[in-house]
Amino acid sequence: MSGCRCLLDWCGLESRLITLRSRSGLSFENVINTFTQTAKHERCSFHGNVNVGEDVTIEELRQAYHAVVLSYGAEGNRSMEIPGEDFPGVFSAKDFVGWYNGLPTNKELCPDLSSETAVILGQGNVALDVARILLSPLDMLKETDITQNSLAALAGSNVRRVLIVGRRGPLQIACTIKELREMVNLPNTRADMLTSDFEGIAEALKDLPRPRKRLTELMMKAVKEGGDDKVEKCCGFRFFRSPVEVLTGADGKRATGIRLTLNKLEGSGDGARAVPTGQIEDVECGLIISSIGYKSIPIDPTVPFDPRKAIVPNDMGRVQDTAGLYCSGWVKRGPTGVIATTMNDSFDTARVLIQDMEAGKLDVSVNKLGAQAITDLLQTRGVRTVLFSEWEKINAEEEKRGKSLGKPREKLLDIDEMLKIAWS
Numbered sequence: 138m139s140g141c142r143c144l145l146d147w148c149g150l151e152s153r154l155i156t157l158r159s160r161s162g163l164s165f166e167n168v169i170n171t172f173t174q175t176a177k178h179e180r181c182s183f184h185g186n187v188n189v190g191e192d193v194t195i196e197e198l199r200q201a202y203h204a205v206v207l208s209y210g211a212e213g214n215r216s217m218e219i220p221g222e223d224f225p226g227v228f229s230a231k232d233f234v235g236w237y238n239g240l241p242t243n244k245e246l247c248p249d250l251s252s253e254t255a256v257i258l259g260q261g262n263v264a265l266d267v268a269r270i271l272l273s274p275l276d277m278l279k280e281t282d283i284t285q286n287s288l289a290a291l292a293g294s295n296v297r298r299v300l301i302v303g304r305r306g307p308l309q310i311a312c313t314i315k316e317l318r319e320m321v322n323l324p325n326t327r328a329d330m331l332t333s334d335f336e337g338i339a340e341a342l343k344d345l346p347r348p349r350k351r352l353t354e355l356m357m358k359a360v361k362e363g364g365d366d367k368v369e370k371c372c373g374f375r376f377f378r379s380p381v382e383v384l385t386g387a388d389g390k391r392a393t394g395i396r397l398t399l400n401k402l403e404g405s406g407d408g409a410r411a412v413p414t415g416q417i418e419d420v421e422c423g424l425i426i427s428s429i430g431y432k433s434i435p436i437d438p439t440v441p442f443d444p445r446k447a448i449v450p451n452d453m454g455r456v457q458d459t460a461g462l463y464c465s466g467w468v469k470r471g472p473t474g475v476i477a478t479t480m481n482d483s484f485d486t487a488r489v490l491i492q493d494m495e496a497g498k499l500d501v502s503v504n505k506l507g508a509q510a511i512t513d514l515l516q517t518r519g520v521r522t523v524l525f526s527e528w529e530k531i532n533a534e535e536e537k538r539g540k541s542l543g544k545p546r547e548k549l550l551d552i553d554e555m556l557k558i559a560w561s
């Protein structure tokens with residue numbers, strides 16, 4: 138059982154996979170098949186539509202099971218903490234990604250795509266995902282499971298230029314090579330970079346570890362080649378710049394630009410720190426997307442939580458001071474790493490759990506009721522769960538709707554509609 142409604146978690150995972158397909162090293166079908174096999178296993182019970190911390194507490198789960206693993210990811214986002222962050226026209230990448238991926242909570246986002254320039258703050262893979270969605274030809278997007286709502290909005294988009302802003306330099310960029318290559322190879326889009334951001338970088342190349350070296354070389358190639366000025370769209374990085382304020386028009390009501398402070402670096406390599414120089418630069422733009430990272434949230438007051446690191450404090454997956462409670466994934470390590478990283482991390486936690494069982498640190502001497510206890514409890518509280526077979530009905534409906542549109546699926550955006558189909 139996950140931290141939030143399992144039903145929604147699974148839909149979200151699928152969405153991300155469609156976007157990430159072919160880049161994670163794991164095929165989309167493999168991930169689905171493994172999940173399905175596990176969910177259908179006779180010793181696994183799937184309870185969807187359950188909100189842990191509200192419908193059932195962690196303490197109740199611990200009473201029902203010998204061990205509980207928290208694996209609920211990171212559904213919050215880091216805030217930029219700058220004036221104007223809440224103005225219309227400014228979105229978190231989390232919400233923007235949720236919007237085009239069909240998460241019910243983000244279906245009303247309706248981003249205004251009427252301005253020519255969009256600025257994305259942060260230079261991780263999520264920032265690159267968002268840039269690709271904003272600039273990809275519609276025909277490419279139509280083949281994915283991006284929602285019809287977002288497709289319609291993107292069809293009317295005026296965004297032609299996307300700038301991806303980072304507080305540090307090219308040698309500290311957070312994205313990875315596959316994602317960068319996809320951005321650089323976007324059809325009908327030329328690179329828009331500043332050669333001044335790359336001063337001294339060529340000399341540093343020889344000392345870089347191979348992955349960082351390849352990444353840097355690819356960026357330098359894009360800077361050198363620039364691109365055909367006649368190409369309508371452009372995308373590029375701006376380095377050594379931190380956001381300080383969202384600018385608004387005369388009415389003060391919506392974002393019309395972003396004020397950046399220029400930085401210099403103190404130190405070198407991954408640990409280099411961005412220090413403001415006092416120089417300011419304003420960039421005109423009507424769409425600002427903050428992509429500076431996700432963060433986990435606490436879901437139950439009885440579970441230890443480190444608000445600074447936004448993780449559940451743990452020792453190799455064993456939750457601090459709480460025997461029988463474990464964690465894995467982003468809630469254990471923080472929001473970094475690709476799907477394979479998170480998968481391996483879950484294997485590590487499982488290994489630790491088994492070690493504890495074998496070493497007698499996990500008390501399995503008393504029989505526990507497991508799923509039966511939780512099913513009874515939820516029933517007495519009037520919480521109707523979604524079984525895996527019921528979730529499969531939602532899945533089939535989405536695939537059916539997608540087929541008629543020539544795409545892998547059309548996501549259901551309304552929870553009540555999902556539940557109606559599940560329980561039909």
Ligand SMILES: NC(=O)c1ccc[n+]([C@@H]2O[C@H](COP(=O)([O-])OP(=O)(O)OC[C@H]3O[C@@H](n4cnc5c(N)ncnc54)[C@H](OP(=O)(O)O)[C@@H]3O)[C@@H](O)[C@H]2O)c1
Pocket residue numbers: 157160161215217258259260261262263264266303304305309310311312313316379380428429430431472473474475476
């Ligand atoms: N295709 C894929 O496999 C894929 C797709 C999406 C996401 N992911 C993975 O998911 C994880 C999360 O991705 P992400 O892009 O959200 O995070 P991320 O990789 O951690 O990148 C966050 C970016 O935000 C910047 N940043 C953080 N705090 C900032 C601040 N206060 N002011 C200005 N800039 C700030 C960081 O700069 P600094 O470096 O200076 O801190 C960095 O450029 C990553 O491991 C990513 O690889 C993978």
